[in-house]
Amino acid sequence: xxxxxQSQPEMSxxxxxxxxxxxxxDTSENNYYLFWYKQPPSRQMILVIxxxxxxxxxxxxxxxxxxxxxxxxxFSLKISDSQLGDTAMYFCAFIVRDDKIIFxxxxxxHILP
Amino acid sequence: xxxxxxxxxxxIKTRGQQVTLSCSPISGHRSVSWYQQTPGQGLQFxxxxxxxxxxxxxxxxxxxxxxxxxxxRSEMNVSTLELGDSALYLCASSSYRVSxxxxxxxxxxxxxx
Numbered sequence: 001x002x003x004x005x006q007s008q009p010e011m012s013x014x015x016x017x018x019x020x021x022x023x024x025x026d027t028s029e030n031n032y033y034l035f036w037y038k039q040p041p042s043r044q045m046i047l048v049i050x051x052x053x054x055x056x057x058x059x060x061x062x063x064x065x066x067x068x069x070x071x072x073x074x075f076s077l078k079i080s081d082s083q084l085g086d087t088a089m090y091f092c093a094f095i096v097r098d099d100k101i102i103f104x105x106x107x108x109x110h111i112l113p
Numbered sequence: 114x115x116x117x118x119x120x121x122x123x124x125i126k127t128r129g130q131q132v133t134l135s136c137s138p139i140s141g142h143r144s145v146s147w148y149q150q151t152p153g154q155g156l157q158f159x160x161x162x163x164x165x166x167x168x169x170x171x172x173x174x175x176x177x178x179x180x181x182x183x184x185x186r187s188e189m190n191v192s193t194l195e196l197g198d199s200a201l202y203l204c205a206s207s208s209y210r211v212s213x214x215x216x217x218x219x220x221x222x223x224x225x226x
Contacts, residue, residue, distance in 0.1 A: 033212045044116075045203065045217040091156060095212050100169055101146070103156040 006104035023092030040088040117218035131192040138206030145187040
């Protein structure tokens with residue numbers, strides 16, 4: 001069975017610091033998609049980053065970047081120059097093209113002023 | 114472009130009752146997915162609809178059902194409510210597939226007493 005594991009239930013960092021959220025997954029498939037979603041307190045979930053497994057290049061979106069290690073089945077999210085607005089629950093998710101999407105349990109990130 | 118909307122936003126029901134939740138996707142989006150979010154189980158995939166057909170289903174009992182209309186609007190129904198059904202129910206839409214970028218609605222908070 002495919003699984004997604006986020007080993008850090010909660011993290012706190014100071015504003016302007018860099019933080020890395022970890023995510024590992026287990027699959028025997030070769031082609032799949034990985035995502036990081038952000039759910040701010042009492043606000044809608046939004047997509048942070050999407051990575052296609054067949055692409056070697058790590059995806060980036062402004063201050064957000066991923067370290068995708070396909071052989072190690074690792075997909076970590078790095079947030080640079082963290083801001084108070086980055087405080088949120090972050091979910092790592094995995095899907096094989098037309099199958100069910102699987103989410104990790106989430107990492108609650110607190111950015112401290 | 115209007116975002117994903119969900120109605121109602123809050124709902125209180127009694128055990129044994131049934132409930133219907135509604136989701137209006139972003140205009141032009143044809144895939145609609147439903148998720149259950151609880152503190153204990155995290156975010157779990159319920160089902161996905163595309164062109165009025167259920168394309169995928171998560172591991173939930175038959176009490177959970179859904180449908181999609183020709184305008185892509187979707188409803189989910191939970192019959193014979195149990196206390197454990199108390200959760201935030203999220204709807205998400207995407208252009209074609211769940212593996213595309215998904216846009217989430219604000220959710221419906223269901224409380225079963």
